[in-house]
Amino acid sequence: MGVIARIMHGEDVPQPVLQILGIKRINTNSDQERYRLLMSDGKYYNSYAMLASQLNEMQHKGLLTENTIVRLDKYMTSMVGKEGSGKRVLIVTELTVLKSGEEVKTKLGEPVTYENAAKPEAAPKAAPAAASAPVKKDQSYNYNNNNNNNTMNSTMNGTLNSSLTHPIASLSPYQNKWVIKARVTSKTAIRTWSNARGEGKLFSMDLMDESGEIRATAFKEQCDKFYDLIEVDNVYFFSKCQLKPANKQYSQLKNDYEMTFTGETMVQLCDDADDGGIPEIKFDLVPISQVASMENKAAVDTIGICKDVGEVQTFTSRTTNKEFKKRELTLVDMSNAAINLTLWGDEAVNFDGHVQPVILVKGSRINEFNGGKSLSMGGGSILKINPDIPEAHKLRGWFDNGGGDNISNLVSARTGGGSFSTDWVTLKDARIRNLGSGDKPDYFQCKAVVHIVKQENAFYKSCPQTECNKKVVDEGNGQYRCERCNAAYPNFKYRLLINMSIGDWTSNRWVTCFNEAGEQLLKHTAQEVGEALENDPTSAEKMFGDINFSSFIFKLRCKNEMYGDMTRNKLTVQSMTPINYKEYNKHLIKELKEMTGIGPAN
DNA sequence: CCCCCCCC
Numbered sequence: 144m145g146v147i148a149r150i151m152h153g154e155d156v157p158q159p160v161l162q163i164l165g166i167k168r169i170n171t172n173s174d175q176e177r178y179r180l181l182m183s184d185g186k187y188y189n190s191y192a193m194l195a196s197q198l199n200e201m202q203h204k205g206l207l208t209e210n211t212i213v214r215l216d217k218y219m220t221s222m223v224g225k226e227g228s229g230k231r232v233l234i235v236t237e238l239t240v241l242k243s244g245e246e247v248k249t250k251l252g253e254p255v256t257y258e259n260a261a262k263p264e265a266a267p268k269a270a271p272a273a274a275s276a277p278v279k280k281d282q283s284y285n286y287n288n289n290n291n292n293n294t295m296n297s298t299m300n301g302t303l304n305s306s307l308t309h310p311i312a313s314l315s316p317y318q319n320k321w322v323i324k325a326r327v328t329s330k331t332a333i334r335t336w337s338n339a340r341g342e343g344k345l346f347s348m349d350l351m352d353e354s355g356e357i358r359a360t361a362f363k364e365q366c367d368k369f370y371d372l373i374e375v376d377n378v379y380f381f382s383k384c385q386l387k388p389a390n391k392q393y394s395q396l397k398n399d400y401e402m403t404f405t406g407e408t409m410v411q412l413c414d415d416a417d418d419g420g421i422p423e424i425k426f427d428l429v430p431i432s433q434v435a436s437m438e439n440k441a442a443v444d445t446i447g448i449c450k451d452v453g454e455v456q457t458f459t460s461r462t463t464n465k466e467f468k469k470r471e472l473t474l475v476d477m478s479n480a481a482i483n484l485t486l487w488g489d490e491a492v493n494f495d496g497h498v499q500p501v502i503l504v505k506g507s508r509i510n511e512f513n514g515g516k517s518l519s520m521g522g523g524s525i526l527k528i529n530p531d532i533p534e535a536h537k538l539r540g541w542f543d544n545g546g547g548d549n550i551s552n553l554v555s556a557r558t559g560g561g562s563f564s565t566d567w568v569t570l571k572d573a574r575i576r577n578l579g580s581g582d583k584p585d586y587f588q589c590k591a592v593v594h595i596v597k598q599e600n601a602f603y604k605s606c607p608q609t610e611c612n613k614k615v616v617d618e619g620n621g622q623y624r625c626e627r628c629n630a631a632y633p634n635f636k637y638r639l640l641i642n643m644s645i646g647d648w649t650s651n652r653w654v655t656c657f658n659e660a661g662e663q664l665l666k667h668t669a670q671e672v673g674e675a676l677e678n679d680p681t682s683a684e685k686m687f688g689d690i691n692f693s694s695f696i697f698k699l700r701c702k703n704e705m706y707g708d709m710t711r712n713k714l715t716v717q718s719m720t721p722i723n724y725k726e727y728n729k730h731l732i733k734e735l736k737e738m739t740g741i742g743p744a745n
Numbered sequence: 746c747c748c749c750c751c752c753c
Contacts, residue, residue: 336747345747362746393748403746460751467751487750512753521750557753700753717753 145186147257150220151231153307160241162251163211164188166202177312178202180235185252195236195354196312208244219310219353219420234310236353308380310354314400316386324413325350325357326378328424329505329525332489333370346370349396349523350381352421358394358401358523359384365404372410378418383407395442395506395523424525426505428534432478434518435554439511443518446503446534447474448542450481450550452496470494471517473555474502477541480552483517485510490526499542501535503527513557513586513698513717514565565698567730571649579701579712588698590722594644594651596664596687601642602673604635612638612658637673641665645697652714654699660716664690695719696727 146159165181176199180192194202201207217237309321330348344367347360359381361369373379384402394401413421426444434443451473459466470491475481484504486494505525507518520526529535541547568578568587578585606613606625615623615635622631639661644653656664665672665686675683698717703710736742 334747334749336749338747340746343746347747360747390748456752458751460749463749463751465749465751467749469751485750508750519750522748 145184145254145257147182147184147187147189150218150233151189151257153220153231158214158216159184160212160214162247163207163209163213163244164250164254165190165209166194166207169193178207180207182233183250183252183254186254187257188254189233189257191231192233192235195234198235198238201238201240206240206243210244210247210249211240212242212247214239214241232313234312234354311350311352311357311398312354314357314386314402316388316400319383319386322380322382323350323352324378324380324418324421325352326418326421326424327373327375328356329523330373330375333366348373348375350402351424355398356396357398358389358396359404360401361404361408364406365408369404369408369410372412376424378413378421380409380411380413382409393522424505426503428503430478430480431474431476431482431554432480432552434482434509434516435480435552437509437516439509439516441509442506443509444503444505445474445476445482445507445518446501446530446538447476447482448538448547449473449496449500449502450475450542450547452494455491468492472496472502474518475542475547475550476538477546478552479550480554481550483555485517485519486526487520490520500529501538503530503532503535515553515555515557517555567734569649570645570647570652573652573699573701573714574650574712579703579714584700584702586698586700586717588696589647590694590727591645591647591697592692592694593664593690594646594692596641596643596690598676598683598687600640601661601687602637602639602669602676604673605638607632607634607636637669639665639669639672654697654714654716656716656719660718663719664716666690694722696722 146156146161149156150159161182161184163180164183166178169177169179177196178194178199179190180194181188181190182192183189194207207213215235215238218233218235220231220233307322308324311323311325314321314323328349328351331346333344333346335344336342343363345360345362346366347358350357350359381402383405385405386400386402389396389398389401426446429437429443429445431445431447434445437443449472453471455468455470457466457468468488468491470486472484472486472494473481474484484502484507485491503526504518504520505527506521507524508521510517510519565586565588567589568576569589570591573579573585573587573589578587603614604617604623605611606615606628607623608625608628611625611627613625613627615625615632618624618631621633623633623635624631638658639656640658641656641661641664642653643656643664644651646652658669661672662668666689667675667686672683672686675686697719700715700717702713702715704713705711732742
């Protein structure tokens with residue numbers, strides 16, 4: 144009997160050798176690239192063979208042309224379509240080309256379609272048990288009525304094996320008779336919601352098998368039922384979930400669909416011995432130094448030592464009024480670079496960084512701020528602490544021998560060493576482009592001259608507490624009262640809040656310098672400036688006058704702000720630095736080239 | 746049926 148017939152009966156034939164008679168791209172309703180193979184064993188051919196997407200590369204390289212002889216090193220079969228009329232599909236996950244199509248030149252034998260051959264009993268339960276791995280009955284999780292429970296057991300008991308489960312890539316809303324065998328790669332905490340449409344709780348998890356990945360979410364009752372059962376890294380059988388189109392906005396998983404648990408959903412732990420076919424999660428690890436040159440908002444997998452760890456910070460979002468907790472870690476690696484990683488919620492609260500563990504992160508998001516790049520955990524990000532992988536052990540050895548002592552490349556540093564990563568915008572263009580009118584502030588830089596620095600209201604007396612900069616009330620008795628701290632102090636600290644007019648070649652604007660920027664501007668501490676303004680007008684005059692008509696590179700924050708019922712566009716100085724002409728000229732030359740198309744390519 | 750992740 145031909146090998147194809149045996150495989151299509153459900154037999155697990157090791158490393159069958161077949162000939163490719165054709166290959167064509169399947170039209171999927173997304174940009175997912177999948178190929179269907181027409182394969183022959185010399186006696187039968189079968190067009191229900193698919194190439195796992197990780198092998199697409201072989202097709203790109205032209206290795207899978209007509210007449211090529213291949214060995215299927217790894218494959219699986221599964222039933223698709225309606226029960227009874229179901230077709231068995233062969234999915235090839237590893238193959239070796241034995242002889243190229245060019246060498247073979249011709250079709251071997253006179254194969255007929257397998258479908259035309261005498262149909263054997265093709266029902267799944269008739270499959271030989273060779274590859275089956277019995278599932279422990281007592282690990283069956285079902286919380287429904289007895290009827291469903293029976294269904295579960297008759298489906299699962301002793302007959303489930305890899306060749307009877309469906310690949311995740313084959314799931315669609317049009318077909319609900321399936322069982323998948325998948326590894327849980329991540330699981331969220333339980334989250335509650337409350338909005339106009341109601342309230343509830345949910346958690347979601349990411350599932351993976353050799354064919355692909357999918358997000359599954361359990362709401363309300365199902366959330367309670369399954370939350371404790373589902374453990375990250377375990378392999379389970381899942382069935383009877385509802386499929387619906389995935390909202391790509393919220394998931395970077397490679398699947399057009401996502402699943403929702405229903406009252407019928409069944410989940411069953413898979414024996415360790417039988418999960419060999421399900422891959423471990425893969426990390427596409429990027430050296431930290433390389434993150435500096437990656438796009439803002441890109442997803443990053445990386446690994447590093449948690450060299451420093453910050454305290455948990457609690458704050459309320461201004462836009463949503465929700466409370467958030469975060470914690471920032473500093474990761475270092477052998478690229479001699481450091482980057483900050485922000486953890487959120489319970490993950491932030493429970494994190495223990497004092498032992499400087501190895502941190503592996505998958506799918507973290509790049510956040511660019513003031514030229515520095517940081518990583519943040521977000522939807523779908525996975526954090527692993529001290530993972531047992533070679534990279535982690537290598538890092539541990541490196542770090543424990545002083546490897547992290549001289550980190551020079553601080554990827555998250557905000558004043559990124561003279562690099563001009565913030566957009567260059569002229570003062571006029573900032574107006575024309577309506578910068579600052581969005582929800583978030585815009586940041587830009589420009590070269591401008593200081594015209595006038597106002598001395599009036601250039602400072603205020605603030606609360607002496609380190610983290611409180613609130614203006615204090617002079618009670619006239621040597622006491623200064625802070626409303627925020629609800630306390631009176633015998634002392635205060637000066638803080639700067641300076642308004643000045645700056646101009647570039649297009650326009651001029653009033654901008655505000657808060658404390659640190661003000662100190663940069665006047666080259667004196669806030670204390671010195673405050674004392675001079677209060678007690679030494681001559682000295683103050685000199686401080687404020689000296690700076691006029693000097694040029695700087697200004698990094699500005701631009702945001703519309705409400706004053707009563709008026710909206711005003713405000714510019715705040717983030718930093719002002721003396722002009723590094725070598726760097727600035729580089730920028731000008733680049734602009735000239737872009738505008739004219741003249742000049743050698745860089 | 747969620748889908749929020751701030752601030753610098």
